[in-house]
Amino acid sequence: xxxxxxxxxxxxxxxxxxxxxxxxxxxxxxxxxxxxxxxxxxxxxxxxxxxxxxxxxxxxxxxxxxxxxxxxxxxxxxxxxxxxxxxxxxxxxxxxxxxxxxxxxxxxxxxxx
Amino acid sequence: xxxxxxxxxxxxxxxxxxxxxxxxxxxxxxxxxxxxxxxxxxxxxxxxxxxxxxxxxxxxxxxxxxxxxxxxxxxxxxxxxxxxxxxxxxxxxxxxxxxxxxxxxxxxxxxxxxx
Numbered sequence: 001x002x003x004x005x006x007x008x009x010x011x012x013x014x015x016x017x018x019x020x021x022x023x024x025x026x027x028x029x030x031x032x033x034x035x036x037x038x039x040x041x042x043x044x045x046x047x048x049x050x051x052x053x054x055x056x057x058x059x060x061x062x063x064x065x066x067x068x069x070x071x072x073x074x075x076x077x078x079x080x081x082x083x084x085x086x087x088x089x090x091x092x093x094x095x096x097x098x099x100x101x102x103x104x105x106x107x108x109x110x111x112x113x
Numbered sequence: 114x115x116x117x118x119x120x121x122x123x124x125x126x127x128x129x130x131x132x133x134x135x136x137x138x139x140x141x142x143x144x145x146x147x148x149x150x151x152x153x154x155x156x157x158x159x160x161x162x163x164x165x166x167x168x169x170x171x172x173x174x175x176x177x178x179x180x181x182x183x184x185x186x187x188x189x190x191x192x193x194x195x196x197x198x199x200x201x202x203x204x205x206x207x208x209x210x211x212x213x214x215x216x217x218x219x220x221x222x223x224x225x226x227x228x
Contacts, residue, residue, distance in 0.1 A: 033215055040220070041220070042218070042220055042221075043204065043216075045214070045216065048215050056215055088156065092158075097211075098210065101148060101163055102160075104150075104158035106155075106157050107158075109156075
């Protein structure tokens with residue numbers, strides 16, 4: 001079983017569309033994250049949820065909205081997609097919000113055309 | 114804010130040789146954790162090794178070891194007996210002991226293994 005799984009793996013969409021990326025972890029972890037990897041491979045945290053509560057909300061356009069229906073799921077909804085949103089988006093989880101490593105999903109490559 | 118610097122955009126090593134990837138970081142905290150992640154062409158982020166700042170002993174995982182110099186804020190990764198499967202992007206990452214900020218990554222080092 002995949003520990004942290006994201007769907008879809010690839011997403012190609014037109015500018016202006018709204019899309020969602022789903023993430024599920026079966027590790028029983030309390031904390032989940034969204035990271036963005038840009039075209040230069042730089043990874044930066046976007047959001048973090050701990051037990052369904054938002055704890056990190058970096059400077060991200062408000063077109064990006066995370067939703068955590070339960071602590072095993074953290075979805076990312078993006079409104080009015082722009083060309084600059086093209087990137088790889090990684091979901092990750094950790095046992096708690098303190099001093100444990102993060103386990104990553106396989107990433108979703110989003111291409112906005 | 115913490116920063117992580119990887120000064121080597123690309124490194125190349127002969128198969129079976131040893132290579133060291135550099136990482137420095139800047140922080141005012143005393144409690145933190147450092148990690149090396151590997152990202153092969155498959156895109157998956159794989160944890161290679163982890164070091165707790167309060168531990169003086171350098172972490173080791175099979176062929177992978179670190180040289181952690183806390184005073185110098187340096188955290189290099191040594192890969193011994195390099196294998197073709199080691200070819201990947203390697204990211205150094207920092208996490209505060211409180212964990213509230215998630216992981217801060219360096220820009221990565223692209224490791225090429227020459228057969």
